[in-house]
Amino acid sequence: MILEDLARALEVKLYGEATQSIAGLAPIDTAGENELAFVVSAKYTNALRSSRAGAVIVPASLRELAPGNCLVSEDPYASYAQASWLLKPAKVTSAGVHDSAIVDKSARVSASAQIGPGVVIGTNTMIGDDVVIGAGCCVGADVRIADGCQLFANVTVYDNVHLGKDCRIQSGAVLGSEGFGYARTAQGWSQIQQIGGVRIGDRVHIGANTTIDCGAIDPTVIADGVILDNQIQVAHNVHIGENTAIAGCTGIAGSTRIGRNCQIAGACNIVGHITIADGVVINAASLVSRSIKQAGRYGSGMPLLSEQAWRRSFVTLGKLDQLVRRVRKLERQDVAD
Amino acid sequence: MILEDLARALEVKLYGEATQSIAGLAPIDTAGENELAFVVSAKYTNALRSSRAGAVIVPASLRELAPGNCLVSEDPYASYAQASWLLKPAKVTSAGVHDSAIVDKSARVSASAQIGPGVVIGTNTMIGDDVVIGAGCCVGADVRIADGCQLFANVTVYDNVHLGKDCRIQSGAVLGSEGFGYARTAQGWSQIQQIGGVRIGDRVHIGANTTIDCGAIDPTVIADGVILDNQIQVAHNVHIGENTAIAGCTGIAGSTRIGRNCQIAGACNIVGHITIADGVVINAASLVSRSIKQAGRYGSGMPLLSEQAWRRSFVTLGKLDQLVRRVRKLERQDVAD
């Protein structure tokens, strides 16, 4: 791809050689003459000055520091994201159902879909145009996978799961597993049937080994544009609002509603039956133990200490209420003085 | 199903039309004329009064508030769990081994078992009556899967794993993976063979992507009636006692023994080589760093704060021992006064 065409596709302004050819991406410090790099902030000024990249995407404020060709963008990171797809080598895929796949005769699979080796597709399931289903995926009955979705190898989809357009599901993800719903009885735990299914919107991305349980009666809902990282657990009847992003290893307990445009960092634990407002940002490893009614940043999570300091603080934490009582006593004596 | 038959099956008392037909379940606020709902407590009085459900399961105390048919139960939630199975549409499954499954000739598979597409079953393995093994499951050698078990798609079972009757294993679960046992040597980590296998009792439910390691020499043991949610990690030689319930994302380190009838919330981390008594309840996201000798409720885990408050508390936590010393000093001065 030549730089002129790239600039036009990205809708950014080009300073430099229009015919410079760009073959791929690279970090600013190692990019060579046919590679594209990017710099977001003045923090990387030195790397930018000495870069040998074929072109660099920069904000206007850094344009004069670029030693060679540059593309000036209002949002260099977003332009870079876009460029990463324009420069992607087209993968040779071919439509059709692999000989070894087992597709129920009641399923409807678009002629432009690609169904990989060993894939199993159940009754009454619909697979849309240009869908790619990787090797070893198991897709249940009454499933809808809309146009443009990609499932990587070894994804499992239970019955009654609907995926909107252009979703992207990484390997090992499980969609629609039975929610953890039990009644306690004298004879032990009695499971409650989980029949609500899962409704997933358009452009939802789901990470490797992430699990999304089906709802008990109503569905579990993931709205348009949500992005979920690896090893996230979404329990039954959770709702996640549009464009919310959640990082790896976070767990969300049953029936919790998360708003739109939230950003939840890794390893958080969000308890069940609470509501989180739109636009909430939560720091890594937080325990979200109550509803959050206002947008803003929140956290819990302990600071890292040397083991010696940690052991001391550990002991104190177990006696914090005593410390409070001691301070109260001192305060009373002060008043008495 | 008509209401009279449902009441008889649930062993509850019916008030209303014996011939009302019930086709499915629904929440109290949306249930229609052929649907069954339930109400546990007076909290839902308004929803109950205005419900259009074909019937509602209620405790005796709420019977008079029900606008239509009702089923009076001592434990409405348990009755509802039971009803959820009675009203489940019978899934058409058919016994037999799918053509694409690969079953070792030394394995014994009951004629009433259903072995799905692409399933692999190893040497000397026994599969009991009415067992259902979903597509893509890999079952190793010397495995016993007793009558009535259901494995959903893409479950992995290593060699030497025994499952009791009526177990239910969600997709992506791994049973019998090698325990994390290594000796440190001058040349690096030296793995210790893990040959103890896994022994799982009757009616054990295991969630999606949960992993249970095999024991080092003796087996890892999950007793009858245990229910495990998704993404739980059970390390080698752990014992989990009867009817204990564990919620998602909890990890249990090696050789720990958990008692009977415990309830462990999500995202807990339980260290190795400890013992937890029967009847212990642990709150979400707790670090269980020591043995628990008495039944009761326990927790650790930080409260969620606004980021501003969290940053302040974060700094203080790192200096808690200094705060204790300052208070002690004040106390001494008080005495001196």
Add this chain to the structure above:
Amino acid sequence: MILEDLARALEVKLYGEATQSIAGLAPIDTAGENELAFVVSAKYTNALRSSRAGAVIVPASLRELAPGNCLVSEDPYASYAQASWLLKPAKVTSAGVHDSAIVDKSARVSASAQIGPGVVIGTNTMIGDDVVIGAGCCVGADVRIADGCQLFANVTVYDNVHLGKDCRIQSGAVLGSEGFGYARTAQGWSQIQQIGGVRIGDRVHIGANTTIDCGAIDPTVIADGVILDNQIQVAHNVHIGENTAIAGCTGIAGSTRIGRNCQIAGACNIVGHITIADGVVINAASLVSRSIKQAGRYGSGMPLLSEQAWRRSFVTLGKLDQLVRRVRKLERQDVAD
């Protein structure tokens, strides 16, 4: 195997009957006459004295307490690890590609490799000598799996992942899934292509359902001799140094560099873009929120309390800064006195 041969192979000194036959391993308290046990410390003196084991591996200091045959080792645990492999019953495996496996014609598979049922192998992939790939594994394009590796059933390997010699990958692991890299735009999240692949050294062990994302541009790197337990999440562009061991359920966010010979306990959460020095030891369930520049032990994580005490400390934690201010006020008054 007779004791004399075992002692020679382990390079330890034998006290007792050279011709005693040993067939397997067992714990010190249950080992029978053809079984080998081990004792590391004086803590197990009673069990050692009354043991009926065919032989016991002991340190020199405990030799005289052994009632029967013993093998004296400078490091009994390491000798035991070694013995566990010598005594392992040889598993009958047979080289070759199973009829049901689907291997792209451009892939090169060693004649001594064993490719299980239902395995899928992509274009230009190379599989080395004596590699064992379990049933249901999906291996992408441009993958290198060096001599002696073992992949258990249902492992997923994306394109452009290289594994060194003698790696061991447990079921459900996903290697090379797309890193979680997105730019925020007015239209929502824009994914950045993840093309860096994964580079894994020799003798790396990876646990069940562990996920390792590919790098964005440069690879994610796991150095020689690293051992990773189950359900670990390794984000894009993480580097893990030689011989570092990480226990289950730990998550490592993007671009973090972990040194050599570190030991990280279970359920830790390590934030992104930080550096951890060689030889660092981190306690269970710690939040590693900053770089660690010096070897040593570190921790965070709250002590477990009874629920009553926990509720009190919970309240106090939210008001720690107020407590500090109250103490400061008392100190000022003291000075004023």
